[in-house]
Amino acid sequence: MTTAIWWIKRDFRLHDNDALDAALKHAQLVLPVFVFESDLIAQPDYSAMHVHAWCQALHDLRARLIDRGSNVYIVTGEVLSVFTQLHDEIGFDTIFSHEETGTHWTYKRDISVAHWCERYAVEWNESYQNGVIRCLKNRNDRQSVFQQRLIKSPTVAAPEEIPIPSAMHEVCAAQDIPIFEQFFKADKYSKIQFETMQIVSETAALNELRSFLTRRGVAYSGGISSPNTAFEAGSRLSPHLAWGTLSLRTVFGATSNAQLHYKTGVDENAKQWGKSLRAFTSRLHWHDHFIQRLESASEMEFRAINPAYRNVIYEDDPTKLDAWINGYTGYPMIDACMRCLQATGFMNFRMRAMVVSFAVYGLHLSWRTIHAPLARVFLDYEPGIHLSQLQMQAGVVGINTIRVYSPVKQIIDQDPDCVFIKRWIPELSSFDSAAITAYETTVLGEYPPPIIDFKVNSKLMKDQIFKVRKSQDGKAASQEVLQKHGSRKKPMATKSKIQMQLF
Numbered sequence: 142m143t144t145a146i147w148w149i150k151r152d153f154r155l156h157d158n159d160a161l162d163a164a165l166k167h168a169q170l171v172l173p174v175f176v177f178e179s180d181l182i183a184q185p186d187y188s189a190m191h192v193h194a195w196c197q198a199l200h201d202l203r204a205r206l207i208d209r210g211s212n213v214y215i216v217t218g219e220v221l222s223v224f225t226q227l228h229d230e231i232g233f234d235t236i237f238s239h240e241e242t243g244t245h246w247t248y249k250r251d252i253s254v255a256h257w258c259e260r261y262a263v264e265w266n267e268s269y270q271n272g273v274i275r276c277l278k279n280r281n282d283r284q285s286v287f288q289q290r291l292i293k294s295p296t297v298a299a300p301e302e303i304p305i306p307s308a309m310h311e312v313c314a315a316q317d318i319p320i321f322e323q324f325f326k327a328d329k330y331s332k333i334q335f336e337t338m339q340i341v342s343e344t345a346a347l348n349e350l351r352s353f354l355t356r357r358g359v360a361y362s363g364g365i366s367s368p369n370t371a372f373e374a375g376s377r378l379s380p381h382l383a384w385g386t387l388s389l390r391t392v393f394g395a396t397s398n399a400q401l402h403y404k405t406g407v408d409e410n411a412k413q414w415g416k417s418l419r420a421f422t423s424r425l426h427w428h429d430h431f432i433q434r435l436e437s438a439s440e441m442e443f444r445a446i447n448p449a450y451r452n453v454i455y456e457d458d459p460t461k462l463d464a465w466i467n468g469y470t471g472y473p474m475i476d477a478c479m480r481c482l483q484a485t486g487f488m489n490f491r492m493r494a495m496v497v498s499f500a501v502y503g504l505h506l507s508w509r510t511i512h513a514p515l516a517r518v519f520l521d522y523e524p525g526i527h528l529s530q531l532q533m534q535a536g537v538v539g540i541n542t543i544r545v546y547s548p549v550k551q552i553i554d555q556d557p558d559c560v561f562i563k564r565w566i567p568e569l570s571s572f573d574s575a576a577i578t579a580y581e582t583t584v585l586g587e588y589p590p591p592i593i594d595f596k597v598n599s600k601l602m603k604d605q606i607f608k609v610r611k612s613q614d615g616k617a618a619s620q621e622v623l624q625k626h627g628s629r630k631k632p633m634a635t636k637s638k639i640q641m642q643l644f
């Protein structure tokens with residue numbers, strides 16, 4: 142009997158899982174394996190939120206596997222020793238997994254897995270999880286690969302049976318899924334509101350997708366900018382796509398069906414649905430676009446993708462970093478967002494961009510300095526999107542319009558009654574919105590005064606960035622970045638332009 146391993150990593154699902162499907166086509170027995178990798182968990186960009194998400198996803202996955210007469214082998218430790226031990230015990234010939242575009246740590250781990258496979262004469266078969274291309278030579282190829290993988294290929298149904306080696310039934314049944322508290326000290330997760338946090342599992346993902354395409358999604362266009370509405374109007378699929386409890390192909394397929402339904406049906410909001418789902422689909426394309434950037438330029442984890450911006454000077458004051466990440470800067474909209482992130486792991490795009498622009502332009506913190514602390518409070522941490530967005534918002538990619546978000550304008554536009562702010566900053570609940578909006582000149586009880594002068598500081602940072610942007614070296618380097626990493630869908634802004642949302 143041939144035996145294979147399905148190595149679960151960022152793909153906690155049975156439906157539309159190419160790695161699992163390939164394993165079942167190859168071998169008579171397939172053992173699903175998940176390793177709580179101690180060294181990965183100890184990385185500065187990983188947190189209790191992420192491990193909690195894996196635990197939830199595993200509980201759901203295990204229940205679905207047991208329904209199919211199967212189970213999952215769960216170990217804490219290091220992947221290579223787990224494979225060695227399993228190789229001795231069950232003698233598999235192939236490992237099936239998805240390709241992962243991750244950080245330097247996961248890349249190095251994958252290299253060592255490849256070496257281990259060579260040594261043990263085991264095949265390692267990696268399937269595509271999305272439209273991201275390894276060793277991409279020409280970005281113009283992306284569109285056809287994307288079409289082929291995500292639009293033209295049908296989704297794969299969840300298998301009805303996953304036979305595992307008989308000896309492993311008892312072993313798996315005796316294994317508990319760890320609890321995340323095992324890996325972290327209590328103060329590392331004390332702020333997380335687990336009871337209200339989004340559930341990450343295949344069951345939850347399919348429910349989220351359904352509720353978005355049948356009910357919530359109508360409000361998407363216009364609803365995703367404010368933190369008061371985005372929690373409901375946004376798809377909330379990001380943690381599911383990040384941890385693989387849902388496939389991107391499933392989302393594209395279901396969205397395309399929904400678009401057809403609203404176009405040809407009699408829904409009274411058909412026009413609004415059309416607008417919302419068009420906007421949503423373009424975000425789905427961005428998902429791969431940004432992950433591709435890290436895949437093609439892995440050095441961007443450590444330095445700006447655009448070499449011209451590598452010498453920008455930051456203050457990187459740890460006191461300011463601490464005030465920012467914990468929500469005590471004296472800027473109500475920033476603090477509300479940071480406290481909300483610490484508790485829920487979610488924030489809408491505009492507010493994420495605003496807190497990064499505040500950290501870089503206002504507090505003079507480098508994108509590198511804020512990378513790990515911010516990743517830890519994003520339930521949907523996806524390294525490719527995260528690093529690309531951090532650099533974009535910090536203005537060091539050189540091919541996008543520079544946006545510096547005014548924290549006060551964002552209150553006026555997105556939370557004029559300060560509902561969101563008061564929810565997350567209880568010290569401000571007795572003040573009216575006019576007083577809160579005038580925080581720069583009003584004493585607000587115990588709430589701290591602004592720790593910096595945003596207008597003065599942001600001008601200093603903008604001057605630095607703009608100087609690079611206008612320089613000959615800056616222009617030449619940006620052309621290269623545009624060529625290599627720019628979107629092929631629409632022409633990018635190549636003109637040096639700073640968008641003044643500020644004053």
Ligand SMILES: Cc1cc2nc3c(=O)[nH]c(=O)nc-3n(C[C@H](O)[C@H](O)[C@H](O)COP(=O)(O)OP(=O)(O)OC[C@H]3O[C@@H](n4cnc5c(N)ncnc54)[C@H](O)[C@@H]3O)c2cc1C
Pocket residue numbers: 365375376377378379380382383421424425426427428429431488489490491493494497519521522523524526527530531534
């Ligand atoms: C500094 C910063 C860091 C970010 N880090 C992450 C991250 O680690 N993981 C992550 O999934 N998103 C990240 N984003 C992108 C975006 O904010 C979230 O994807 C979005 O807010 C998630 O909400 P949603 O699922 O309701 O998204 P929707 O608006 O419903 O979008 C659907 C899906 O499209 C993708 N998507 C949406 N916006 C973007 C975008 N701008 N770039 C790339 N893909 C996008 C996501 O997979 C998302 O789930 C970041 C944005 C910023 C500004």
